[in-house]
Amino acid sequence: MVIVKANRDTEAGKMPTTEMLAAMGRFNEEMAKAGVIEAGEGLHPSVKGARVRYGGDEASVTRGPFDLSSDLVAGFWLIKTASLDEAISWMKRAPFEPGSEIExxxxxxxxxxxxxxxxxxxxxxxxxxxxAARK
Incomplete structure (x- = not known):
């Protein structure tokens, strides 16, 4: 799984430019043709989300927004590669802005x-x- 980390822009709900969407579309097509990509989506900012914490008899819920930190996620891919090195090789080619981070x-x-x-x-x-596949 490739986890795309959130940043100030993603948390502010700033949408990608047409050029960025086109570049990401080309990258996704390339992965699809190679049989690598299984799924991938962007996520809304944390203001539209919630966290559920388990403990004791009840689960507690905290609604977003959450402070910008390294644990916030802006999107993901599920990819299938033969090794971590192959996954790294693919992701080094992803068209992200400078300062972006993935895991x-x-x-x-x-x-x-x-x-x-x-x-x-x-x-x-x-x-x-x-x-689930039938639904």
Whole structure:
């Protein structure tokens, strides 16, 4: 997963220029033709979001906006590459403004959970994914 970090402009709701949208569209097309991109979206500013914190008997909710910090996310891609180095290579070519920042993180696969992910849990996961795909 490629996590696009928020900045002052994204948190202010400033939309990208036509030129930036076109450049990002070309980059996404290039990744699609290579079979790399699985999904990708931009996110609204944190003023339109909420955080849910779990603890005790109840979950607490804090509505945005949130202070601009390195944990705010402005968008994401789900990409599939053979290695972290390949993901880095793709993302170094992304058409971002100077000062932009991304984070690349590996998504867990079922195999990563080992024996704790029992056959019953695997079946449940497959049913859930099939249901979601139909919606």
């Amino acid at each position: 690349i993180r590996q998504v867990f696969s079922a195999e990563d959970f080992g024996e704790a992910f029992t056959p019953e849990l695997r079946e449940q996961e497959e049913r859930t994914r099939a249901t």
